[in-house]
Amino acid sequence: MTSKDVVLSFWNAMQTNDFAKASEWLSPDFEGFWPQSGELIVGKDNFAAINSYYSANGIW
Structure with a gap:
């Protein structure tokens, strides 16, 4: 897996x-x-928790 693949998978x-x-x-x-x-x-x-509590509507 390339660095680009990792970044794309994250997003x-x-x-x-x-x-x-x-x-x-x-x-x-x-x-x-x-x-x-x-x-x-x-x-x-903590990354998952803070983003879960943030009101995200729609895609990033």
């Missing part, structure tokens, strides 16, 4: 709003920084 999962599935494509030591709010999301489970 395909994000489009379904299945954030647990999308998080499977993240590294075990994932950290995501949201500069607008200053939030730091640490770990796959």
Whole structure:
């Protein structure tokens, strides 16, 4: 699998709003920084949780 395949697979999962599935494509030591709010999301489970609670209507 190429790097491009990984990125496309991640965004395909994000489009379904299945954030647990999308998080499977993240590294075990994932950290995501949201500069607008200053939030730091640490770990796959937290990534899935915060995105699940965010009101996402439609595809990404």
